Amino acid sequence: MGQTINGLLRRHGLALAFLVFLGVVALNADAFLSPGNILDVLRQVSITGMMALGVTFVVLTGRLDLSIGSLLTLLTVIVVDQHNIAGPFPAIVMTLLAGLAVGAFNGVLVGFVGLNALIVTLAMLSFLQGLVLLYSGGSNVNVANAQETWFAVFGRGDFLGLPVPVILFLVGAVIAGVVLQFTTFGRRVYGVGGNETASVFSGIDARWTVFWTYVVSGFTTGVAAVIMGSRVMGAQNTIGQGYELTVLAGVILGGTSLLGGSGSIWRTVIGISMLGFIQNGLLLLGFPYYVQWLVTWAVIIIAVWIDLGAKRGRIFA
Amino acid sequence: MGDVILKVEGITKTFPGVTALDDVSFDIRSGEVHALVGENGAGKSTLMKVLAGLHKPDAGEIIYQGAPTQVAGPLDARRKGILLIHQELSLSPELSVAENIYLGAWPTNRFGVLKKRELRRHAASALDALGCGFGPDTRVGTLSVAMQQMVEIARAEAFNANVVIFDEPTASLTDTEKDQLFQTIRGLKARGVGIVYISHKMNEIFDITDRITVLRDGQVQGTVDTAETDLNQVTRMMIGRTLDTYFIRAKAEFGAEVLRVEGLSKAGVFRDVGFSVREGEVLGLYGLVGAGRSEVVETVFGVRKADSGKLYWKGGEIALPSPRQSIDMGMALVPESRKEQGLVLMMGGRENTSLPHLGLFSSVSIMNRPKELAVFEKYRSALSIKTTGPDQAVSQLSGGNQQKFVLAKWLCADPKLIILDEPTRGIDVGSKSAIHELIADLAQKGLAVIVISSEMPEVLGVSHRVLAMSEGAIVAEFEGDAMTEENLIDAVSHHRDDAAA
Numbered sequence: 180m181g182q183t184i185n186g187l188l189r190r191h192g193l194a195l196a197f198l199v200f201l202g203v204v205a206l207n208a209d210a211f212l213s214p215g216n217i218l219d220v221l222r223q224v225s226i227t228g229m230m231a232l233g234v235t236f237v238v239l240t241g242r243l244d245l246s247i248g249s250l251l252t253l254l255t256v257i258v259v260d261q262h263n264i265a266g267p268f269p270a271i272v273m274t275l276l277a278g279l280a281v282g283a284f285n286g287v288l289v290g291f292v293g294l295n296a297l298i299v300t301l302a303m304l305s306f307l308q309g310l311v312l313l314y315s316g317g318s319n320v321n322v323a324n325a326q327e328t329w330f331a332v333f334g335r336g337d338f339l340g341l342p343v344p345v346i347l348f349l350v351g352a353v354i355a356g357v358v359l360q361f362t363t364f365g366r367r368v369y370g371v372g373g374n375e376t377a378s379v380f381s382g383i384d385a386r387w388t389v390f391w392t393y394v395v396s397g398f399t400t401g402v403a404a405v406i407m408g409s410r411v412m413g414a415q416n417t418i419g420q421g422y423e424l425t426v427l428a429g430v431i432l433g434g435t436s437l438l439g440g441s442g443s444i445w446r447t448v449i450g451i452s453m454l455g456f457i458q459n460g461l462l463l464l465g466f467p468y469y470v471q472w473l474v475t476w477a478v479i480i481i482a483v484w485i486d487l488g489a490k491r492g493r494i495f496a
Numbered sequence: 497m498g499d500v501i502l503k504v505e506g507i508t509k510t511f512p513g514v515t516a517l518d519d520v521s522f523d524i525r526s527g528e529v530h531a532l533v534g535e536n537g538a539g540k541s542t543l544m545k546v547l548a549g550l551h552k553p554d555a556g557e558i559i560y561q562g563a564p565t566q567v568a569g570p571l572d573a574r575r576k577g578i579l580l581i582h583q584e585l586s587l588s589p590e591l592s593v594a595e596n597i598y599l600g601a602w603p604t605n606r607f608g609v610l611k612k613r614e615l616r617r618h619a620a621s622a623l624d625a626l627g628c629g630f631g632p633d634t635r636v637g638t639l640s641v642a643m644q645q646m647v648e649i650a651r652a653e654a655f656n657a658n659v660v661i662f663d664e665p666t667a668s669l670t671d672t673e674k675d676q677l678f679q680t681i682r683g684l685k686a687r688g689v690g691i692v693y694i695s696h697k698m699n700e701i702f703d704i705t706d707r708i709t710v711l712r713d714g715q716v717q718g719t720v721d722t723a724e725t726d727l728n729q730v731t732r733m734m735i736g737r738t739l740d741t742y743f744i745r746a747k748a749e750f751g752a753e754v755l756r757v758e759g760l761s762k763a764g765v766f767r768d769v770g771f772s773v774r775e776g777e778v779l780g781l782y783g784l785v786g787a788g789r790s791e792v793v794e795t796v797f798g799v800r801k802a803d804s805g806k807l808y809w810k811g812g813e814i815a816l817p818s819p820r821q822s823i824d825m826g827m828a829l830v831p832e833s834r835k836e837q838g839l840v841l842m843m844g845g846r847e848n849t850s851l852p853h854l855g856l857f858s859s860v861s862i863m864n865r866p867k868e869l870a871v872f873e874k875y876r877s878a879l880s881i882k883t884t885g886p887d888q889a890v891s892q893l894s895g896g897n898q899q900k901f902v903l904a905k906w907l908c909a910d911p912k913l914i915i916l917d918e919p920t921r922g923i924d925v926g927s928k929s930a931i932h933e934l935i936a937d938l939a940q941k942g943l944a945v946i947v948i949s950s951e952m953p954e955v956l957g958v959s960h961r962v963l964a965m966s967e968g969a970i971v972a973e974f975e976g977d978a979m980t981e982e983n984l985i986d987a988v989s990h991h992r993d994d995a996a997a
C-alpha cells in the first residue's frame with residue numbers, strides 16, 4: 180500500500196511539474212496562453228490525438244502499434260494524390276479503407292498468427308515507409324486546387340469558433356470513450372488486456388478482440404491523415420515520421436498502462452494534450468524544434484517508470 | 497513452548513472503505529505453532545503482511561525479540577528472520593531454485609557479480625536440511641506446487657528464520673504432500689522457530705497447532721490452547737454460530753443425460769476418458785493433484801484441444817466446442833486457479849461477474865449497467881461476499897472472497913451443467929457449507945454438476961457417484977455404499993503401484 184501511495188504522489192508530482200512548466204512558459208512567452216496559440220496547439224494535438232484514440236485500444240490489450248508513423252505518411256500521400264486524381268470524396272474513402280486494411284493486416288499477424296506486436300508493427304513501420312517512396316516515386320505531392328476544394332475544411336475550417344480538426348478529435352474521443360466504457364467490445368478489450376487467460380476461460384475470443392483493436396488503430400490513423408492532408412494541402416515523404424512514438428508517449432503519459440487492462444480515453448486526451456503544450460512551450464521558450472524528440476524520450480521513460488512502479492506496488496502489496 | 501519471540505500490539509490497518517485490522521494484539525512464542533483462523537476477509541493475511549513488511553500499519557507496534565521493531569519491507573523482514581510463505585506462491589518460474597531461495601539477496605562480490613558457487617552451496621545445504629528431492633539448479637517452473645512450497649520453506653533455513661508464517665499452505669497439496677509439510681513444520685518447531693499457521697481446514701488446525709487465535713472483522717476474538725478447545729467453540733468464535741458437520745446431498749432424482757464423453761484422449765495428458773452426467777446428478781471426480789482431472793474438464797469446456805474423443809450434449813453428438821459455444825450451450829467451468837484463470841484482477845466484482853455473458857448483459861452491444869449491478873448485488877448477498885462496492889478491484893479482496901466471485905460469474909447465467917474445479921479452495925468453514933448447500937440446491941433444480949476435489953470428504957459428501965482418476969485415466973467408479981474413503985484411496989494408489997510395476 181505504501182508503494183501505491185508513493186505511486187500516487189509520483190503521479191500527482193507529474194501533474195504538478197506540468198503546472199509549474201506552464202507557469203514558467205507563460206511568464207516568459209506572452210503568446211503562450213493567448214487564444215490563438217492555444218487553438219494552434221489544439222489543432223496540432225488533434226492529429227496525434229486522433230491517432231492516439233486508436234492506439235489506446237491496442238495498448239489496453241497489452242500490445243503496441245508502432246506502424247502508425249509510416250502509415251500516417253502513406254495515407255496522407257494517398258489522400259492528397261487521390262484528391263488530385265479522383266476528387267476529395269473518393270480520396271477520403273480510399274484513405275480510410277487503406278487504413279483499415281493495414282490495421283487488419285497487423286491484426287491478423289498479432290491476433291491470429293500470434294506474432295510479437297512490437298516486431299510486427301515495427302516491421303510494418305519500415306515496410307510502409309518503403310511503400311510511400313514506391314508510391315510517390317520520391318517526390319512530394321501537393322493539392323492542385325488548394326484554394327477551391329472543400330477538402331480544406333478538415334484541417335483548416337472553423338465551426339462555431341472552434342477549428343474543425345479539434346471538433347473531429349473531440350467527437351472521436353467521445354465515440355471511442357463510449358465504445359470502451361459502455362459496449363461489449365470495450366469490455367472485451369479490458370478483459371483481454373487485464374487477464375488474457377481468464378478472458379479465454381470466459382469465452383472471449385482474444386484473437387478477434389486484438390484483431391479489431393488494430394483495425395480501430397488503422398482507421399483513426401486514416402482520419403488523422405485526412406486532417407493532415409487537408410491542413411498541409413500536401414504531403415512530404417516523411418510527414419508522419421516519429422508520430423508513432425509521440426502518440427505512444429501521449430497515451431502512456433495519460434496513465435494508460437503498457438501492461439494492458441487499465442487506462443482510458445480521457446486519460447489519453449489529457450496525456451496527448453499535455454504533450455502538445457509541452458512541445459509548444461519549449462518552442463516558444465526558444466528551443467529548436469528537435470528538442471521535442473528529447474521530450475518524447477523523457478516522457479516515455481518517466482511514464483513507463485511510474486506505470487511499472489505502481490504495478491509493482493500492487494503486486495507486492 | 498518457549499518465550500514470546502514476536503508480539504504485535506494495537507495494530508490497526510485500514511484500506512479505503514474497510515478496517516482490515518482493528519487494534520489487534522497477538523503474540524508468537526518460540527517453538528509453537530500458532531493458528532490464525534477466521535472468515536474470508538477477517539484480516540488474517542493482512543496481519544501477516546504487516547509482520548512481513550508488506551503493509552505499514554496505521555497504528556500499533558511490532559515487538560520482536562524484546563525490542564520495538566520497524567519492518568521496512570519483505571527483504572528486511574527476511575533478513576531479520578521473519579519469513580512469510582504466501583497464500584499464492586510468489587516464486588520466479590524462470591529462475592533456479594537457488595536463485596529463488598535468495599531472491600533479492602543474492603551474494604555478490606564487490607563488483608556486483610553473482611557469486612554462483614556460494615549461492616549453490618548455501619542453497620544446497622538448506623535443501624538438504626529439509627530433505628528435498630531436487631537440487632539447487634532445478635528451474636522452479638518445472639517443480640510441482642508442493643516442491644515450490646519447499647523452495648519457499650528453504651528460505652527459512654537459508655535466512656535462519658525465527659518466525660515462519662504459513663498462509664493457507666495446504667490449499668493445493670495432496671495428502672502425502674501435506675504429511676511431508678507437517679513433518680517439516682514439526683522440524684522447524686523443534687528448532688525453536690515460532691510458526692503461524694493460517695488455514696480454513698479445521699482438522700489441520702487441531703492436528704498441528706498449539707494455540708489458536710480467532711480473528712473476526714479485523715478484531716481478535718480470543719486466543720485459546722488447542723488442547724483445551726474444540727471445533728464447536730472455535731467455529732462459534734469465528735462466525736457466531738456452530739455448524740453441522742455433515743454434508744447435504746441432493747435427492748437422487750435424475751433426469752435426462754446432459755453430457756456424455758467417450759474415448760477422450762490427449763497424448764501425455766489423459767487417455768480414453770469416458771463418463772456421463774445427468775440432470776440433477778452430482779458427479780464427483782477424485783484424484784491426486786496432477787492426475788489430469790482439470791485437463792479433462794478444460795478440454796470438455798473447450799480451452800484445451802484433444803487428440804480424439806466424442807462429446808454428446810443432451811443426447812446429440814457435437815464437435816469439441818470452443819469456450820464460447822460451451823457457455824452458450826449452458827456449460828460453466830469454475831476453474832482451478834482463480835488468479836490465472838478465474839478473474840481479471842483489475843476489474844471489480846460487477847465486471848468480472850458479467851464477463852462470460854456479455855451478450856446477456858447487453859442489448860445491441862451496449863452494456864446494461866443496471867442489470868449488471870442487480871446481479872452483482874444478488875450474489876454479493878447470496879454468497880456473503882465482502883467487498884466495498886461493485887467496482888472495487890477484486891485484486892484487493894481476500895482470497896476466499898475472490899473465489900466467491902468466480903462462483904458468481906458462472907452461476908449468474910443459469911447453466912445446465914456446471915463443472916466445479918476445487919470450488920472450496922481457500923473458502924472459510926461457514927461459506928464452505930454454504931457452497932455445499934448450493935451444490936445440492938443446483939442439482940435439486942435439475943442442473944448437472946461435476947465436482948472436482950482433492951478433499952475426499954467433500955467429494956464423497958456432495959456426490960451421487962464418484963470417478964477415481966489416476967495418471968490420466970479413470971480407474972474406478974463408485975456409487976452408493978461403495979463410496980468410501982478406503983475404496984477411493986485403494987483405487988488411486990493401486991493403480992499407481994500397477995503403473996510403477
Ligand SMILES: Nc1ncnc2c1ncn2[C@@H]1O[C@H](COP(=O)(O)OP(=O)(O)OP(=O)(O)O)[C@@H](O)[C@H]1O
Nearest residue numbers: 511516536537538539540541542892893894895896
Ligand atoms: N490492498 C488492499 N486494498 C484494499 N483492501 C484490502 C487490501 N488487502 C486486503 N484488503 C481488505 O482487507 C480485508 C482483510 O483481507 P485479508 O486478505 O487479510 O483476509 P483473510 O482473512 O486473509 O481472508 P481469506 O481467508 O479469504 O484469505 C478484506 O476486506 C480485504 O478486502
Ligand SMILES: [Mg+2]
Nearest residue numbers: 541583894895
Ligand atoms: Mg488470506
